[in-house]
Amino acid sequence: xxxxxxxxxxxxxxxxxxxxxxxxxxxxxxxxxxxxxxxxxxxxxxxxxxxxxxxxxxxxxxxxxxxxxxxxxxxxxxxxxxxxxxxxxxxxxxxxxxxxxxxxxxxxxxxxxxxxxxxxxxxxxxxxxxxxxxxxxxxxxxxxxxxxxxxxxxxxxxxxxxxxxxxxxxxxxxxxxxxxxxxxxxxxxxxxxxxxxxxxxxxxxxxxxxxxxxxxxxxxxxxxxxxxxxxxxxxxxxxxxxxxxxxxxxxxxxxxxxxxxxxxxxxxxxxxxxxxxxxxxxxxxxxxxxxxxxxxxxxxxxxxxxxxxxxxxxxxxxxx
Amino acid sequence: xxxxxxxxxxxxxxxxxxxxxxxxxxxxxxxxxxxxxxxxxxxxxxxxxxxxxxxxxxxxxxxxxxxxxxxxxxxxxxxxxxxxxxxxxxxxxxxxxxxxxxxxxxxxxxxxxxxxxxxxxxxxxxxxxxxxxxxxxxxxxxxxxxxxxxxxxxxxxxxxxxxxxxxxxxxxxxxxxxxxxxxxxxxxxxxxxxxxxxxxxxxxxxxxxxxxxxxxxxxxxxxxxxxxxxxxxxxxxxxxxxxxxxxxxxxxxxxxxxxxxxxxxxxxxxxxxxxxxxxxxxxxxxxxxxxxxxxxxxxxxxxxxxx
Numbered sequence: 001x002x003x004x005x006x007x008x009x010x011x012x013x014x015x016x017x018x019x020x021x022x023x024x025x026x027x028x029x030x031x032x033x034x035x036x037x038x039x040x041x042x043x044x045x046x047x048x049x050x051x052x053x054x055x056x057x058x059x060x061x062x063x064x065x066x067x068x069x070x071x072x073x074x075x076x077x078x079x080x081x082x083x084x085x086x087x088x089x090x091x092x093x094x095x096x097x098x099x100x101x102x103x104x105x106x107x108x109x110x111x112x113x114x115x116x117x118x119x120x121x122x123x124x125x126x127x128x129x130x131x132x133x134x135x136x137x138x139x140x141x142x143x144x145x146x147x148x149x150x151x152x153x154x155x156x157x158x159x160x161x162x163x164x165x166x167x168x169x170x171x172x173x174x175x176x177x178x179x180x181x182x183x184x185x186x187x188x189x190x191x192x193x194x195x196x197x198x199x200x201x202x203x204x205x206x207x208x209x210x211x212x213x214x215x216x217x218x219x220x221x222x223x224x225x226x227x228x229x230x231x232x233x234x235x236x237x238x239x240x241x242x243x244x245x246x247x248x249x250x251x252x253x254x255x256x257x258x259x260x261x262x263x264x265x266x267x268x269x270x271x272x273x274x275x276x277x278x279x280x281x282x283x284x285x286x287x288x289x290x291x292x293x294x295x296x297x298x299x300x301x302x303x304x305x306x307x308x309x310x311x312x313x314x315x316x317x318x319x320x
Numbered sequence: 321x322x323x324x325x326x327x328x329x330x331x332x333x334x335x336x337x338x339x340x341x342x343x344x345x346x347x348x349x350x351x352x353x354x355x356x357x358x359x360x361x362x363x364x365x366x367x368x369x370x371x372x373x374x375x376x377x378x379x380x381x382x383x384x385x386x387x388x389x390x391x392x393x394x395x396x397x398x399x400x401x402x403x404x405x406x407x408x409x410x411x412x413x414x415x416x417x418x419x420x421x422x423x424x425x426x427x428x429x430x431x432x433x434x435x436x437x438x439x440x441x442x443x444x445x446x447x448x449x450x451x452x453x454x455x456x457x458x459x460x461x462x463x464x465x466x467x468x469x470x471x472x473x474x475x476x477x478x479x480x481x482x483x484x485x486x487x488x489x490x491x492x493x494x495x496x497x498x499x500x501x502x503x504x505x506x507x508x509x510x511x512x513x514x515x516x517x518x519x520x521x522x523x524x525x526x527x528x529x530x531x532x533x534x535x536x537x538x539x540x541x542x543x544x545x546x547x548x549x550x551x552x553x554x555x556x557x558x559x560x561x562x563x564x565x566x567x568x569x570x571x572x573x574x575x576x577x578x579x580x581x582x583x584x585x586x587x588x589x590x591x592x593x594x595x596x597x598x599x600x601x602x603x604x605x606x607x608x609x610x611x612x613x614x615x616x617x618x619x620x621x622x623x624x625x626x627x
Contacts, residue, residue, distance in 0.1 A: 013459070020463040028479055140361070144607035146555035148562050149596050152578065152585070156593070160586040256468020260559045264582075274471075275563060278478040286478050290471055298466045 006309050014302040021294045022074075026067050029287050074291065080284035090288045094273055098292070101262070101269035105254050107185060108192035113247055116197040120204025120243075121236055127209060135205070139198035147195040147257045151264035154191050188265045195257055196250045203246040207239040241311050248304030252297040352540050355616035362612030368605025372598060376425050379418030387411065387419040387572035395581075395588040404590045407581050417594045419572040424561070425602070427488050428553035434492025435553075436546050439499020444530050444538075446500065447507035458504070461497035469494035469556050477565045487566060491556050495549050502545045506538040540617060547610025551603040558599050574598050 054060055061069075073080065079090035123132040142150070159167060167184060211217060212235055220230045259271035266272070270289055277285035356362045384403070385391055389411060392399070396406040404413040446457040464472070469491065476490040510516065511534065519529045560566035561575030569576065574595035581591035 013462075016459075017462055017466055020460075021466045024463060025475065028475055140607060140611060141604050144551055144604040145600055146559055146603065148559055148578070149599055152582065152592055152596060155585060156589055160589065253468060256470045259470055259474070260563060263563055274474065278474060278565065281478070283478075286475070290467075290475050293468065293471050294466050297468060301466075 003309065007306055010302065010305050010309065014298055017298050018295060021298065022071055022291055023067065025287055025290050025294070026070060027063075029283050030066065030070070070287075074288070079288040082285050083282045084280045090284050093277075093282075093285055094270060094288060094292075097268055097270045097273040100267065101258055101271065104185065104188055104192065104258060104262075104267065104269060105251070107189045108196065108254065109251055111189060112193040112197045113200065113251075115193070116200035117204050117240070117243060117247075119197070120201040121208050121239070123201070124205045124208035124212065124239075125231065132205075135201060139202050142194055143198035143202070145195075146260070147191065148260035148264050150194050151188070151191040151261050154187055154194070155264070158187060158190075188261055188267055191261050191264070192254060192257065195261070196254065199250050200243065200247050204239060204243050207242050208235060211235050211238050241308065244307050244311075245304050248300045248307075252300040255293045255296045255300075351620065352543075352613060352616050355620055356609075356612040359612045359615060361608045362616075365605045365608025365610075365612060368601045369609065372421060372602040372605060373425065375418060375598070376421030379421060383412075383415035383418040385412040385415040387416045388570050389415075395584040395591070397588060398590060404594050405588050407577065407588075407591045408584055413577075413581075413588075413591045413594055416572040416577060417574070417598060420574045420577055420595060421598060423484070423567055423571065423573045424554060424557055424575060424599075427484060427491075427557050428550060431488045431491035431553040431557065432495065432546055432550045434489065435495025435499055435549055436542065438492075439496040440503045440535075440538075440542055442496065443500035443503030443505075444507055444534060447504045448511050448526065448530055448534065454504075458500070461500055464494065465497040467494070469552070470559055473556060473560055474563075474565065477560065482560075482565045482568060484567060487557060487560060491553055494556070495552070499542070499545060499549065503538055503542050506541045507534055510534055510537050540613075544610050544613040544617065547606045547613065551606040551610075554599060554603050554606070 070080075077091065079094070082088045082090050082093045119135055123129075123135045126132055145153075167187075217230060217235055220234050221227070225234075258269060259274060261267070262269040262271035263275055270293070274286065274289045274293075276282075277289060390409065391402050391412045392406045392410050394406060394408050394410045396402060396410070398405045402412045402414065404417065407413050407416060442457055442461065446454040467475070472494050473487060473490045476486060480486050516529060516533055519533050524533075557566060558575030558578075561573055562579045564579060567573040567576050569580065577595040578592055578599075581588070585592055
């Protein structure tokens, strides 16, 4: 019972956050005076023209009403119509990019999460060894670099100056399944992996070290358990619990990180779509993409918290 | 606590001199930087930051050409005229790198300051007012936290256009929740200590308690955090310029240079490598200093616990 209440509370909080996020996006893009209509027509448009378009867009209605219409349409899957490209529905404009970006992020997660959990644990077990030192030093440097800098360095090293292994631009053919053209995706996935794995690795290392120094591990060792069981049954599972939180936060971070990385590789994903929507002042598309990315961010954090609640014995039994 | 593999040996001398509580509050400011300075990573980080700032401040005086002067054809490899080659319009890359630090660094400093100031303020208020206000403030901050920083900045830019000062405010704003969380976390441990209760009993106004009793005790963690914030600010501001929504041509700016010259990536890589290297040195430097400081704090805490 207690568990269900905790999860419901967290769910309610997540929905509340999503609501406020949508209000913020709406206010920033549409409700500020003169924005939408003036933005489409440009500064030279006559006030009459602006007024006509405002009425067409529903901008003359009260703000709360506009918001209600927008959100109810959004929830029912109607993302509105794009300002550019002959009134295409926004869902059509962002459908393929959204799929492309999902492929990219999922591949990056599949590579980086196991890699960094393994590397972090190993570094912690062989603390101060050669690999540990290499991991600690390289992650400090990598974690500091902006992702687009990593991307360009990756291009310079692997596809132009030093080696010529992969195409510097990732434009998968939309009519061919992605798994048939993986070489197009190697560099963007590598870039995202290099951007994400330092945090998870460092976190995993720190937690494992903390746990290995704790009293219950000493206890397990003192009672004569073999080291293998001490590590894999008692230490590592407990380090994974906090690592879930950090991993989810990093995957959520990808929701923002892909924008610059896609731009570097000219990858036709949601980030590139956002950039061109901003350039073209296509407000419905901007709204849809920012709301989707923010939702991914909120939902991943929500999932992480719920998993934490489920796997933490202290919370499960209701003891504080 | 006395694990054999304790890597960070912090300041063996200070361990011998037991601090009196009164004296320690005076020394708190210098204690952490001093201990951090003993670590190699801090020294490297400081050296990196000094290098970047020296270039940003004195670079324009050293530059062989004006940043907007055309010295040759576009995308020329390094030559005697242009030490690092020319950019996409035929301007001197070296001169533009020497000029291009000020904008990003100044904007990043201001953004960091905005984020730290308001984050600290909100964190303190949340921690000290407890319960109701605390909950509300932190939940509202979660909303800002629900945007990846770059998306938030892009949203602002998409509405108001690429105005540098607006970008600074947007980037600073995205720091507020994280800073507030850090400072609230530290302050929560302090608000219930005896000296705060004593000040309350003496009838000291809440504001002066926050200012003169709580604030001095949380400056060190916030200072550590500001190093990371500064690195983030540089990353986001450079990324915005790189995406074309930050600083605008013909300004010489590192992030903008990367965007302008990326079509020449195979013909003239130095036009990209030079600004990339400067951004990397700045962000790695800030992170190393921050890392050194936080390790020093852990070391000092352990020592106090051992005493």
